[in-house]
Amino acid sequence: MINNNLILIILNTLISLIDVLLVLLPVLLSVAFMTIIERKQLAAHQRRVGPNTVGYYGILQPFSDALKLILKETVIPSQSNKILFYLAPVSTLIFSLLGWGIIPFGQGLTLFDFSLGILYTLALSSLGVYGVLFAGWSANSKYAFLGSLRSTAAMISYELILSSAILIVILLAGSFNFTTIIESQEAIWFVVPLLPVFIFYFISILAETSRTPFDLQEAESELVAGFFTEHSSIIFVFFFLAEYSSIVLFSCITAILFFGGYNMPELFVNNTFISLQAVVLGLKTCVFCFMFVWFRATLPRLRYDQLIEFCWLNLLPVAVAFIILVPCILVAFDIAPY
Amino acid sequence: MASVFSSFRYGYRYLQRQAHEQPVIFYSCVLGLIGPAMVMTIPPIRRKYGYVSPERPPTTYPLPNRARVPVSGYDDE
Amino acid sequence: MKNLFIDILAFGALLSSVLVITSKNPVIAVIFLISVFINAAGYLILLGIGFIGISYIILYVGAIAVLFLFVIMLLNIRLSDLLEAGSQYTKNIPLAIAIGLLFIYEIFTIIPFRIHDVSLISSLLNLITNLNELFLTSDISTLNVVYNTINPILADSTFTNFTQIQALGQSLYTFGAFWLIITSVILLLAMVAPIFITHKSNK
Numbered sequence: 001m002i003n004n005n006l007i008l009i010i011l012n013t014l015i016s017l018i019d020v021l022l023v024l025l026p027v028l029l030s031v032a033f034m035t036i037i038e039r040k041q042l043a044a045h046q047r048r049v050g051p052n053t054v055g056y057y058g059i060l061q062p063f064s065d066a067l068k069l070i071l072k073e074t075v076i077p078s079q080s081n082k083i084l085f086y087l088a089p090v091s092t093l094i095f096s097l098l099g100w101g102i103i104p105f106g107q108g109l110t111l112f113d114f115s116l117g118i119l120y121t122l123a124l125s126s127l128g129v130y131g132v133l134f135a136g137w138s139a140n141s142k143y144a145f146l147g148s149l150r151s152t153a154a155m156i157s158y159e160l161i162l163s164s165a166i167l168i169v170i171l172l173a174g175s176f177n178f179t180t181i182i183e184s185q186e187a188i189w190f191v192v193p194l195l196p197v198f199i200f201y202f203i204s205i206l207a208e209t210s211r212t213p214f215d216l217q218e219a220e221s222e223l224v225a226g227f228f229t230e231h232s233s234i235i236f237v238f239f240f241l242a243e244y245s246s247i248v249l250f251s252c253i254t255a256i257l258f259f260g261g262y263n264m265p266e267l268f269v270n271n272t273f274i275s276l277q278a279v280v281l282g283l284k285t286c287v288f289c290f291m292f293v294w295f296r297a298t299l300p301r302l303r304y305d306q307l308i309e310f311c312w313l314n315l316l317p318v319a320v321a322f323i324i325l326v327p328c329i330l331v332a333f334d335i336a337p338y
Numbered sequence: 339m340a341s342v343f344s345s346f347r348y349g350y351r352y353l354q355r356q357a358h359e360q361p362v363i364f365y366s367c368v369l370g371l372i373g374p375a376m377v378m379t380i381p382p383i384r385r386k387y388g389y390v391s392p393e394r395p396p397t398t399y400p401l402p403n404r405a406r407v408p409v410s411g412y413d414d415e
Numbered sequence: 416m417k418n419l420f421i422d423i424l425a426f427g428a429l430l431s432s433v434l435v436i437t438s439k440n441p442v443i444a445v446i447f448l449i450s451v452f453i454n455a456a457g458y459l460i461l462l463g464i465g466f467i468g469i470s471y472i473i474l475y476v477g478a479i480a481v482l483f484l485f486v487i488m489l490l491n492i493r494l495s496d497l498l499e500a501g502s503q504y505t506k507n508i509p510l511a512i513a514i515g516l517l518f519i520y521e522i523f524t525i526i527p528f529r530i531h532d533v534s535l536i537s538s539l540l541n542l543i544t545n546l547n548e549l550f551l552t553s554d555i556s557t558l559n560v561v562y563n564t565i566n567p568i569l570a571d572s573t574f575t576n577f578t579q580i581q582a583l584g585q586s587l588y589t590f591g592a593f594w595l596i597i598t599s600v601i602l603l604l605a606m607v608a609p610i611f612i613t614h615k616s617n618k
Contacts, residue, residue, distance in 0.1 A: 084446075115578060119469045126477025130449070133481070137442065137488060149488070156481055176580070317366035328373030332380040334391050 020101075023111055027100050031244045032062040038244075038293045045297035069240075072233035077140055080230065084138035089231060089238035092131030096245040099124045103252055104179045105278040106262060117178045118170060121253065122163055125208060128246070129155050135239070139230035150304055151210060157311040158207035158214075164319040165201035168194060168326050169257045174337030182261035184337065189260040197322055198258050200315055202291075205250045207307070209243060212296040214307055251288035252281070259284050421461050422535040428454035439498055441487045449480045466579040 036051065036058060043050030051058035076085060099121055101111045114120055129152055136148020169190055173181040191198050207214040231239065255261060261284075262277035302310065330336045357364045431450040438444040452475040460468035531537050538545055577585070587595055 116465055116469055116580075119466070119473065123469050123472040123477065126473050129477070129481060133484060133488075134446075145488075149485070152481065152485075156478070159477075175578075314362050317363050318369075321366040321369040324370040325373045328377050332376040334381070334384075334389075 019111055023100055023103075024097065027097065027245065027248070028241075030248055031241055032066070033059075034244045034248055034289060035065070035240075036061045037289065038296075041290065041293045042297050045294070066237060069233050069237045074234060075230075075232045077230050080140045081138040084134045085231070086235065088131045088133075088135035088138060089235045089242070092128060092135070092242040093238045093245070095124050095128045095131070096242040096249065099246075099249045102178055103249075103256070104182060104261065105281060106275050107183070107277070108179050109275070109278075110178070113177065113179060116176045118166055118176045118181075122159075122166065125159060125162070128242075129159075131242070135231065141230055144230050154210070154214065154304075154307055154311075155208055157308060158204040161200055161204040161311065161315050161319050162208060164323055165197050165204065166257065168197050168322055171326055171330065172337065178256055178261075182256060182263060185260045185263055189258065189263075191258040194258070194326075196318070197326075200318060201258070202254065203315065205254065206292070206295060207311070209246050209250060209292075211247070211292060213299040213301045215301055247292055248285065248289060251292065252285045254288050255281060255284035417461055419535060419538065421458060422533060424454045424458045424461065426535070428458065440494065441492055441497070442484070445480060445483050445487060448483070449476055452476050452480065464579060466583070 039061070040050040040058065051061045054060045054064050076082060102114050102117045102120055104110045104113070132148050132155065133152045136144045136146075136151075139145070169181065170176060172190060172194065173184045175181065175184075206212075262281045264280045267276055267280065353364075428451050431447045431454060434447040435444050435451065438447060452471060456468045456471035456476075458468075459465075459471060462468075530540075
């Protein structure tokens with residue numbers, strides 16, 4: 001008794017699944033290659049070669065890393081809370097990968113053209129804090145717990161600055177939708193009027209993903225490995241993937257919010273063979289991934305109390321000043337966007 | 339909240355001291371105070387030089403600019 | 416279908432709230448509190464007000480529950496004391512049942528309740544009818560039941576389509592402006608007070 005109704009439902013579900021796979025598979029590949037890019041680029045900054053044995057110039061290194069980590073022995077502490085021990089890294093990876101659902105690769109080419117896209121991204125970055133918190137607590141070891149508390153406190157502090165910076169971009173664009181924000185950058189990329197905002201936004205992104213100079217939590221000399229000390233093979237892979245996925249995601253969001261997304265002057269849109277707009281977005285994401293690794297190679301790390309003091313005493317007044325200044329400029333010159 | 343050394347509470351010296359010792363808060367306050375100052379001073383200047391703010395797109399039916407005309411013939415009998 | 420999910424989320428919120436109270440470990444209790452918030456946020460999103468739903472997740476789950484978790488994780492709660500105190504609650508069960516029955520009687524005399532309205536149970540009881548509908552009709556509207564009480568698309572009455580945030584802002588900042596300013600002053604006080612209390616002025 002198969003009729004139109006059922007076929008339609010099944011086909012719709014299949015097509016949605018294929019859409020999601022079309023976005024997720026390249027994302028996972030890009031996350032894997034991000035690790036080798038980081039190691040080769042760090043090596044280039046430090047005048048050495050980096051991994052070059054596994055493939056041509058070390059290209060297949062992430063796959064050999066993954067294989068090694070999968071084949072390792074998983075050690076679970078006996079007094080730990082086993083459910084949370086497994087769930088925390090899984091949830092971190094899920095919330096990192098969920099953020100890719102609304103990134104536009106063309107005009108309206110998203111998995112979900114959400115009218116409240118920016119709020120979705122902010123909600124996911126708020127939820128990503130929990131993976132860190134529960135991973136450290138469930139390991140039942142003082143060092144992991146201390147590392148996770150520090151990481152969480154740093155992440156929620158810098159999330160405030162991140163939300164402020166994103167709010168200012170929304171004030172200029174007039175909508176929460178990612179495609180609208182990109183289209184309203186046809187005239188000029190938002191980095192030009194909002195350069196100070198871009199500066200403190202980039203600093204807060206470095207802190208959200210716990211990268212240098214804010215990575216005291218993961219520094220091997222301090223707390224062994226921070227909150228994922230007790231997590232061994234597969235579970236560590238999840239944390240590793242989640243960290244690099246959020247690096248690539250935040251680079252993409254930086255390119256979208258401040259640098260025009262898929263816009264490029266005089267770019268012709270020809271979606272039959274290849275979507276040039278997606279290539280442009282990919283190139284801009286690469287520039288910001290490069291900057292992430294560049295910052296890691298160049299800057300020393302901040303001590304933890306310096307980090308917290310920097311957020312609350314130095315960045316927050318600047319963020320609040322810009323939140324007051326930008327709407328006042330928009331009102332005074334009557335250029336509010338709607 | 340008494341600050342540590344305040345050599346002249348609300349004078350020019352105080353502002354200069356704060357600008358040298360705590361530049362972040364000082365310049366944030368400056369940027370934040372420019373905002374409302376701009377809102378209050380710039381639109382009158384623009385209006386004086388002939389800028390007419392554009393009409394907003396309508397969100398409801400515009401009311402016609404005449405007195406009400408009572409309708410007839412719609413009552414049930 | 417949407418009604419089914421709304422029922423599941425509402426039931427999940429109630430179940431999680433019961434588990435908040437009866438969990439032995441306080442961190443597990445906060446985890447179930449987070450589950451309550453997430454279920455409530457999903458309920459609001461399915462109801463159509465996505466903005467308030469997502470702001471529930473950002474504010475409640477992202478800030479308030481993290482605050483609770485920090486406090487509970489940093490306190491030195493002895494689990495054995497809690498377990499010992501918890502085992503003495505069973506002598507209050509008759510009183511709890513009496514008060515619960517009184518509450519249920521009050522609510523169900525005011526609100527009429529039929530099992531048919533709970534779409535989860537009624538779809539299970541009418542499983543054969545529903546499957547019949549699915550296989551034999553060629554009409555896709557039996558799957559997504561849309562209840563239109565107010566027809567929103569009368570071609571000559573709606574000019575613009577406000578987004579939810581515009582609609583909220585338009586009434587909040589004009590009619591509710593006074594209350595908004597009072598609320599912001601209260602929040603400012605709430606922020607300044609802990610800073611003032613915990614500030615050590617080192618002279």
